Amino acid sequence: MQPEIRQVLVGWLRQFGLAMAVYVAALAIATWALASVPAGPLRTSVILAPILPGLALIGLTVRAYGRCDEFIRLRILEAAALAAIVIAVCSLVYFFFELLGLPHLSAAWTSNVVWAVFVVQMLRLIATGK
Amino acid sequence: MTNSVPDLRAERGWTQSDLAKQLRVSRQTVNAIETGRYDPSLPLAFAIAKLFRRRIEEIFYP
Numbered sequence: 001m002q003p004e005i006r007q008v009l010v011g012w013l014r015q016f017g018l019a020m021a022v023y024v025a026a027l028a029i030a031t032w033a034l035a036s037v038p039a040g041p042l043r044t045s046v047i048l049a050p051i052l053p054g055l056a057l058i059g060l061t062v063r064a065y066g067r068c069d070e071f072i073r074l075r076i077l078e079a080a081a082l083a084a085i086v087i088a089v090c091s092l093v094y095f096f097f098e099l100l101g102l103p104h105l106s107a108a109w110t111s112n113v114v115w116a117v118f119v120v121q122m123l124r125l126i127a128t129g130k
Numbered sequence: 131m132t133n134s135v136p137d138l139r140a141e142r143g144w145t146q147s148d149l150a151k152q153l154r155v156s157r158q159t160v161n162a163i164e165t166g167r168y169d170p171s172l173p174l175a176f177a178i179a180k181l182f183r184r185r186i187e188e189i190f191y192p
Binding site for chain 1: 154155157158162163168171174
């Protein structure tokens with residue numbers, strides 16, 4: 001039998017949380033290195049290090065998707081589609097707000113918003129999964 | 131689309147978990163099919179029909 005939705009998604013959430021913790025730690029070190037470490041291979045490596053846990057998030061999500069059956073996969077695809085729509089709308093709207101004088105935001109925020117929307121939907125799926 | 135999966139399952143005394151195990155899907159999927167929240171793919175519909183020894187149109191109808 002396919003693993004239950006709660007089992008797969010809770011496992012994914014745990015791994016997601018761990019990868020996020022590693023990402024935040026790497027980001028903090030990268031921010032420190034940006035200001036404190038002299039230019040060179042070490043500085044470059046440390047600044048690029050947060051990419052790895054970021055890629056791990058994608059890999060973990062693809063792996064969880066592969067463990068689900070067709071109904072759950074459809075729910076996950078719907079969550080991904082909604083996350084994409086939300087970020088598309090937010091990016092468009094904020095672009096015009098920037099023209100009106102709001103501060104310019106880093107493109108990294110798009111990743112944060114996408115994952116936040118996706119995780120909220122996964123939590124909803126776990127909560128409502130009968 | 132409605133279906134007679136709950137009736138066919140009940141006739142055999144199976145739980146949703148029993149049916150899910152035989153179809154190799156999650157119990158949530160069986161629940162979603164039975165409550166009409168999800169229309170199964172053609173391969174899964176064929177698997178359900180084969181398991182209950184019925185034709186697809188005898189189980190799923192508009």
